[in-house]
Amino acid sequence: MTKWLVVSDNHGDRDILVSLKATLQPDTIFHCGDSEMAADDPWFKDVYAVQGNMDFGSTLPMVETPLVDGQQVLLTHGHHDDVNWDLTKLKLRADQEEAAFVFYGHTHQLAVDQEGGHIFVNPGSISQPRGEYERLGGTCALITLTDKAWTIQYYDRQAQPVSELMFTFNHA
Structure with a gap:
């Protein structure tokens, strides 16, 4: 079992990144952009x-486009892929990269979808959420990978799971 943390759009709130890393203790972390932090910040190690x-x-x-735990990942912010409108450009890029997972941000709204052999995950903004789940105050996604399934569980800023935001995708 492997745990991946996917986070985006913290907009300078470094403390929340430190807190999530310490509390959720993921094996791998993906940041989808708009950190507003220096690229050489030790948190990015x-x-x-x-x-x-x-x-x-x-x-x-x-x-x-790293290969992580045997899975091809496409990581982008999404603004160059017009994710505010739809995922067409991102889907085409995912097809080209043969990505199992596509992580993106930019919209500040969480989303999860499976299409064309790809799982698309937007963790939402951890610091400035918008949309239906704005009331949570910010979200991130923790993905648990096992031999049989991939589970995507959304967490709030207090690193508490949001019960209605858990999705499981079986694979073989």
Whole structure:
């Protein structure tokens, strides 16, 4: 069993990233951009991270495509893929990369979807949420990978699971 933390759009709130890492203790962390932190910040050590549209002057890459725990991942902020409108561009990029998982942010609204052999996850904004789940004060996603299933559980800023926001995808 492996645990991945997916977080996005903390907009300078470094303390929440430190807290989530310590509390949830993931094996791997993915940051989908708009950290508004320096690329050489020690928090980014051993973290897959990309820059967002608010990361001015950042040296973080725009896109990462790591192979992690045997799974191809596509990590992006999403603003260059027009994710505010739909996921068409992101789906085409996922097809090209043969990505099992696609992590993106930018919209500040959590989302999870499975389409065309890809699982799309937007963790929402951990610091400035919008939309239906704005009342939670911020969200991130913890993905648990086992041999038989991938479970995506959303957490709030206090690292508490949101019971109605758990999704399981079986695979073989």
